[in-house]
Amino acid sequence: MKRVLIAGATGYLGRHLCAEYQQQGWHVTxxxxxxxxxxxxxxxxxxVAEATWPESLNGTMTGIDLVVSALGITRQADGVGYWxxxxxxxxxxxKEAERSGVAHFAYIHVLNADRMMHVPLVAAKSAFVRELEQSPLQSTVIAPTGYFSDMADFLTMAKAGRVWLFGQGTHQINPIHGADLASATFAAIAWGDRWLDVGGPETFAQEDIAHLCFRVLDSPARITHLPDMLRRFVLRVLPCLMPRKIAGPAQFFLTASAMNMTAPAFGSRxxxxHFRSITNQSEGRL
Incomplete structure (x- = not known):
């Protein structure tokens, strides 16, 4: 039986990766x-280990064939940051995978990273990708467009009565469900791909997602478009005015929202x- 170690296992994607590999017959750590x-x-x-402490990883990968890392943080807290x-x-x-003779290391990155190098979260991820590409291990980098879980922010705004968009809301994205992304990751690694840009089966303009939220809620659509100049201004002042746990994810969101985040489609969800499932859970319906 092949053995995989999933890092970031308790996160949104990590849980789906564990389920996918176990379903595929792998021994999952x-x-x-x-x-x-x-x-x-x-x-x-x-x-149980703290990956920021290299000594806590000693010996943890003995007998492991593959490491898949979805390890990362959205909000900087507990005294640690993106770097x-x-x-x-x-x-x-x-480094522990290299010492242990692991054959393959895969990493979950972000789409369009080369256009967001000024964003601290993306800069840190990209720096690791450069390290990975120089490693003697076989490697795979997965660059998804965005998760369904991220799109829930639109639904939260709609529940509050109004969705706020910067600009015309015409930038497009084909977000992907975590289970579909886990399946795409498994397939890309099995095929030996070095890099995979991937998104979900449906492409939306931001305005389309806003309207979808209101349809799911069966509420009148209330959408307000803010000038893109305001988005750019907020990006400039965020690091000065907000703590990094707020500024970091906001910088990423505001930067990514001003570009198309689309990639080859995968999956069926x-x-x-997804929005109906969230709504039903919040209302206590099965």
Whole structure:
């Protein structure tokens, strides 16, 4: 039986990666920071370690064939930032994989990273990708367009009564469900791909997503378009006015929202079904 270690296993995508690999017949070791966060995780072994501390990883990859890292942070907290986790923690994983004779290392990146190098979150991820590409290990980089879980921000605004968009709302994205992305990741690694840009089966303009939210909520559409000049101004002042745990994800969102985030389609899960599932859960319906 082949053995995989999933880093970032308790995150949105990490949970789907664990489920996918277990379903495919692999022995799954899930790397977690806290065992309490691993409830209902599909894993054969729970490995509690702190990837930012390289000594805690010693010996953890003995017998492992593949490492898949979805390790990263959205909001900087607990005294650590993007360079501590998205870069250095992944470097620590890579070095341990090299020492342990792991054959293949895969990493979940972000689409259009080359156009967002001024964004700290993306800069840290990209720096790790450069390290990975120089490693003697076989590697695969997966660059998704955006997760369904990210699109829930539109639904949150709609529930509050209004969706706010910068510009005309015409920039497009084909977001992907975590389960579909996990399947795409498994396939790309199995095929030996070095890089995969991937999105979901449906492409939306931002305005389309806003309208979809209101249809799911069965509410009148209330959409306000803000001038893009305001977005650019906010980007300039954010690092000065906001703590980094707020400024970091906001910089990424505001930058990505001003470009098309589309990639070859994969999977079958639809955003409308995801929104309805969230709505039903919040209302206590099955």
């Amino acid at each position: 899930a790397l977690v920071r806290k065992k309490s966060a691993a409830k209902d995780l599909c894993a054969d072994v729970l490995l 501590d986790v998205d870069y250095q923690a992944n470097v620590n994983l890579l 639809r955003l409308s079904a």
